[in-house]
Amino acid sequence: MQIGFIGLSSMEWYRTLAADHAAALEYKKRPLEIPVLGLRGDQRFGERMVPMIEEFAHNVTGGSIKRCSHYVADERPDEVAAGLITFLAAN
Numbered sequence: 001m002q003i004g005f006i007g008l009s010s011m012e013w014y015r016t017l018a019a020d021h022a023a024a025l026e027y028k029k030r031p032l033e034i035p036v037l038g039l040r041g042d043q044r045f046g047e048r049m050v051p052m053i054e055e056f057a058h059n060v061t062g063g064s065i066k067r068c069s070h071y072v073a074d075e076r077p078d079e080v081a082a083g084l085i086t087f088l089a090a091n
Contacts, residue, residue, distance in 0.1 A: 024056075032057035035091040039083050041068030041075065061087060 036057040040049035046064035053060045062083065068076045 027056050031055075033059065035059045035061070035087070037083065037087040038062035039065055039072050039080060041070060041072050042066050043069040061090075 034057070036053055036059060038049045038053040038060055039062045040046055042064040045052065049064065050060050050062055053062075065072050065076050065079045065083075068079070073080045
């Protein structure tokens, strides 16, 4: 049985977890000062999205998109576009 590229690459997330965590701790020391938009589906992090990003940035807006899961741009393109337009107009 041959393991294809997808099988191997999907494991890289787990292989690099310790290094990614170490990098995240360093990023927290110097939070972003630029405006950041964070949108997530209410079925996947939802209301926790902005607080999670605020660990890495000071000026965060966004939040939860109703009736949406992981792929917000695919599942709710109109809501994502409206969020982007509002964000870009304000910044």
